[in-house]
Every structure is written in structure tokens, then in C-alpha cells.
Amino acid sequence: MANTPYTESYYAASANAVPPRPSLQGEVETDVCVIGAGYTGLSSALFLLEHGFRVTVLEAARVGFGASGRNGGQIVNSYSRDIDVIERSVGPRQAQMLGQMAFEGGRIIRDRVARYNIQCDLKDGGVFAAITPKQMGHLESQKRLWERFGHTQLELLDQRRIREVVACDQYIGGMLDMSGGHIHPLNLALGEAAAVESLGGTIHEQSPAVRIERGASPVVHTPQGKVRAKFIIVAGNAYLGNLVPELAAKSMPCGTQVITTEPLGDELAKSLLPQDYCVEDCNYLLDYYRLSGDKRLIFGGGVVYGARDPANIEAIIRPKMLKAFPQLKDVKIDYAWTGNFLLTLSRLPQVGRLGDNIYYSQGCSGHGVTYTHLAGKVLAEALRGQAERFDAFADLPHYPFPGGQLLRTPFAALGAWYYGLRDKLGF
Template sequence: MSQAGQPHASSWYADSLPASPLRPALAGAHSTDVCVLGAGYTGLSAALSLAERGYRVTVLEAQRVGWGASGRNGGQAIVGYGCEVDTLERLVGPADARRLFDFSREGMALLRHRLQHYRIDCDWRDGHASVPIRPRQERALRAGLIELAERYDYPLQWWDRAQLRQQLDSPRYRGAMFDAASGHLQPLAYAQGLARAAESLGVVIHEQSPVVQLERGTRPQLRTAHGTVTAGHVVIAGNALLQGIAPELEARIMPVGTYVGASPVLGAERAHALIRNDMAVADVSWALDYFRLSADHRLLFGGHASYSALPPPGLRALMTRRMHQVFPQLADVGMEQVWGGYVDITRNRAPHWGRLTPNVYFAQGFSGHGVAATGLAGAVLAEAIAGQSQRLDVFERIPHRRFPGGRLLRTPLLVAAMSWYKLRDALW
């Protein structure tokens, strides 16, 4: 890591951290126990879990550590997955749905353990609130809270409008489902901390090393423009950015643009008047808003997913208007910076983890809930590579269908479907 630092993808997250040295690109032919494609949360977590078990691991990253969604997301770490538990029950039955939910709780515990054990400084804060705007959303949240308590042994708090206003100074919401076990962090700092933890155990990370080909076989090989890595096992953790490496995986996810903005520094008093307990907040609309405070007293505000894979016009103004809807008292405040990236969603919003061949593993389809679940994914894949596949077997029982329309039509079809959900949120 002797070369000078290179620019990361533009965001307030990157600007708030010191430039990290550039890790050398892959050159020549190499051999290892496990080769991982992608240095986001999934790939780094898998590499760390494998290294903790004594495996030699090489990670190939097309850009920089945390360059994709892992370094640009909203920073909210939430128990569960991108779909609700009732969806999991329909897909795999009540028993496996309960197992999957319990696994997600273990994933949150693993995240907290690693922050402490490896001393990863990423501004962790406790607490997450899911907030309804419409009566229909409130009824669904209340029913979900009862279900989680009675059938999943996961009690949460319900705050009525008055209780919520004691912590969140916004007139927009009808109440809140509060989860003290979830929380939020600085996403890029977390990714860089995972990378340093993995390297401390001997993991080799090559940046600016895009994989151009996966050769499957008894000892699979990942090939870049200037080198190869042959391994006993391969882990594919490219998520929304695979670009032809494994077409059967790409057909089952859709890259969706999502955007985050940062206000100017508000000062401690004004910032904490907005969110007094420093929790993260997300509404439960299909095109949701989510927000939290930064360590330097900014409001970080995200939302307005783009299903057309194109940034919406006038993005900064659009994000500013949405922020003002939530916090009218910030009418004099704009967005100092806005950035975006792609998350990978599945048709059912459930995680898509498994094996392509007996020695090629993958995890994708986090559907916007990857901060905690990616750590779990890495641990589950490492267990399976080590011969303990019980947890991965449960994930592999989740059925996943291809997006209709192929490469040319799947995006227009999804845009049409999402327009209906946005209209439903607006009308009732």
C-alpha cells in the first residue's frame, strides 16, 4: 500500500475521512485458498471470517475498498432483511422464516462485536425508528410489532405521535416502531475498518483490479487484465456491479439507484433539536425517506430511489424539498452535497445467497438492508466453505425468480411497477 491515495467515489463520507493509500493492482499468476470478488461489506466480511478460520484469502476489487453501495449507503444497520417476516414465511414456511430472522439478529451481534474487537471507529450510534405517514402504514407497523414480539421473541417499542415528538421534531409521522438493537454508522469508515481488520489477519486486497472472467472447475480462477488468481474456492460479492461475470446471478437482481444528501454543519444544538436521541429514522413508504445525524452535526438525508438506472433531473433540489417536508424548520438549509449509487434488489426483496458450483459461492440481493446482513452473509459463506453449511442451506431454500424482460426490458417493466407503488403511497 505504498502508492499515493486515489480519489474515492464522491460523497460526504469520503470527504470526511483521510485519503487511504492505494493497494496495488493484481499482477501475475497467484494461488490461494479462497479468492473473493468485491471489497464491499460482503466480500470483506467473508474474507475476515475466512481469515479468522486460518484460510489464505485474496480479494479483488475493481475500484477502491467500499467504492460501491458499501461506501455510499444511508448507514442504517437494521435487524432483518429487505422483506418482512411474513414474506419469508410464504417463501420458506414459518420454521425456516424464524431461523432466518434469528440469523439476522446474530448478524447484528456480529457487527457490534467486530466494531469493538477490531476497534473500528465508524461513529456507531444505537437506535432505529420506522415511522408511518399514512393510517394504512401505521396499522401494518403495529401488526408487525405484535407479530415480532409474539412469534419471533423480538419485542420492540411502539411510540405514539406525542412520544415520537419528544425525540423527533417532525410533524410528518403518526408514531414509531423503535428498535434499540439496530443503529447507524459511517458506511465508508466501516468498510475501511473491515479491510484493515482482514489485512491484520493476512488477507491480501488488490484494488483497481476488475475481474473480467470467472473460470469454473475443480480449482476456479478469477482473471483480471493483468493477472490471475487460482483458488480452492471463490466467493462472488459483486452485488449490483457484476457486469457479466455470472449471468445467472445478474438475472435475479436489479440495480436500483439510491441517493443521500448532507446538509451543512448545523451545530450541536440545532442538530439534536431535530433528533434528540441520535437515532436513525426511516419511513415505510415504497419510495422511502431515511435520515440521521452525522458526528459533526449535519443532517444526512436519503431517499428517492431511481428504478430507471438514471439519476433524476434536479436531484439536489428534489432531495432538499423532501428534507423540508420532514423538517420545515430547516427551510433556510439546503443540501451541501448529494451523491448516489446502486443497491441490488431481488424480486421478493429476500436475500439471495448460495452456491453456483460446489466451490463457487455468492451472496447478493440485500435490497437496501445490507449493512448488518452482509456481515452475516460473510460468516455464513465462510462456514459453508469450512464444511458447515447448515445456515447456508436455509438461505438456499429461498426461491428466487429472474426479473422479466431480460437485459433490455426488465428496467422499463420495473419502472412501471414502481409507479403503481408510489401512487398507492400517495393516495392511501
């Protein structure tokens, strides 16, 4: 049987040591079978186990193999489309409920880290950096919007203040969110997996779900085994493939690229980001960066629609890094990798149920670290019969990409080109 290792990333190279978990052999029976050991699946499993469910998690490769173990490691609140956009789409009542949940994911992460003693370099503080006056105006509006939903750990930064938190001449201002922050994302996933097992859950790695036998008592088949369950949670996101065709029709895998420098040393690292906050700019095709626990700069950006792996990631991302920090021109890049996230046309997550017993959440659209932890809680609530918050997500409208799967990539790339041009021209 194929053994799929982690991609060669800084996170995999610095991951906390854990033994590989055995693949599924033979037949098992459980209350809930979770497909995917990323944040959505692990969060779902933890909340279910804490309420007495028996849970078996199937992972096609290794825990955190996909976006959960490759992302920028930033704790960013709300959704890829903010609450005001949701309000215009679905009205104030549904938006109020979704708005109340928009800041919950970060609290869940911090609770998990504290409760299960997860070693993942958790740091507080995230900065949204404005390059243009229009972007600064958007941040001022966003602060008022978030405060309307009770989120008050925010500070607007003028040009002087943002220079105190990030040594980059591009920015005219920004907003600091002290409930934001950053983590080593793969170590967070590994710690959550250990927590799942500490509560009696089972995780099988190298066990891809190849077929779901639907019905009153659904069965998930793997190459060498099967799981009989009362409920299934589909949490494969951008790495689900065509296992559930109706989910693939309304989403598109996209790749984002990340590089990591050699260790910078305390002095240089502190000169770049004196308070050790993470940063993302306000462009449509945004750049994001932060320091690692061992004082490397982790810098990401760029989108490849259709999730192809670029031939030379460093050539794409290093110029972006040097535009922000030209003082790093002689610094060596130790790691470069790509990871896939799942884009929806609305850029809002897709949540729902197939039949009576197959639940899913997918399509975080590049905004998944906090949302996936909330999604696990919401899915677990639904399986326990408390579906009000689940329904608030499930009732969001979603549409297939124009032209179907054949044309979704060129249409999305054309839209990204348009918004990227707007960023460059400042309107």
C-alpha cells in the same frame, strides 16, 4: 491502467485516512478469492481468516466503493421482505431458521467495531416512522412478529413519543428499535478491511475481475494478474456487471440518492433528532435520515430503476428533506451523490453455489447493511462444511424479471409508481 476513485460523497470526504492498496500484478495462489471489497466480501474474508483460511480480496475500485460506502448508514434489522412474508412463501421451518438470523447482522457489526476498534461513529437507536394509521398498524404487527423471534428491544411510539425523538409533524407514531442504529458506512468498510489485513488477508484495489476460469481449481483473471484458488466468493452485488451472466439475469441494479447538509451546529441538530436516532418512514419508496458525527443531516430517498445517475440529485431529495424539516429551508447542501443497490423480484437476497466451488450472495434489495454482514458469516460457514444456514437462504425461490433484461426496468418502475400512489392515498 484505469484508476477509479471514490464518488464525491460526504463519506469519501470524511473517510479515515488510509493509503491506496496496490493492484494485483502477476499470479497468486490462495484458499479463497473474494471478488468485491464491500461488506459482503469483507465480512466473508474476516470470518474465513478467523478460521485459518488464506484469503485474497479483489476490488475493482477502492474498498467500499459501491453501496457499502455510499448508503444511508442505518443499521436496520431483518430483510427487505419480512419474516411473515418469507413464512407464507416457504413455510414455517425454513422461515424459523431465517427468522433466527434476521437480527444477527447488527450484532456482527457491533462485535467487529469493538473487537477491531473501528472508528465509524456508531450510535444506537433506529426509528420506523408511521405516516398513516395503516402504517402504524403494520408496525404493531411487526413488533409482535419480531418479538416472536426473540427480538425484544422494541418500543411503540405514540404521537407524543415520536415528537420527542424526531421534530417532524408528518408522523402519527412509530417504533423504536434500540438494536438498530447508524454508522459512517465507508469508515466501517475501511476498518473491516484493516482487520482483514491484520489477520494476514490481502486486498488488491483497482483490480477488477474480468474473467472466471471455472473448474476444479478455479482462476480469477484481472487485467494484470490472476488468482488461483480452491474457492471463489462472488460479492460484487450491483457492481458485478456481467462477470457471472446467470447472476445478472435475476437481478437489477437500482440507484438511490443521498444529500448531506452543511454542519448544523449542536443546537439545531439536537432540535431535529434529540436522541441522535436514525429514522426511516414506512412508505414503499421510503425516506431515511440521520445526523452525522459532525452534526450534518444526511437525507436519502428515491429510486432510479436501472441505476442511471440523475442529473440533479439535490432537486430530487431536497424537497423531501424540507417536507420533513421545513426549518432547514435556508441550509446549504454540501454533498449529493447516488449509489446502486441490487434489486431482486422477490426483494429477498439470492444466495447459492455455482458448481462445487463458486459461492455468491447478492440482491439485498436496499436492506443490505446488516444482511451483508450476516451473509459473510453464512458463506464462511458453508466453505467450512456447515451449510444448514447457507441452504436456508439458497432454497429461497427466485425468478427472472418479466420480459427479461429489456423490460425489467419499466416493469419495476411501474410497480413502484403503483405502490407510491398507494402511499400518497394512504391505503
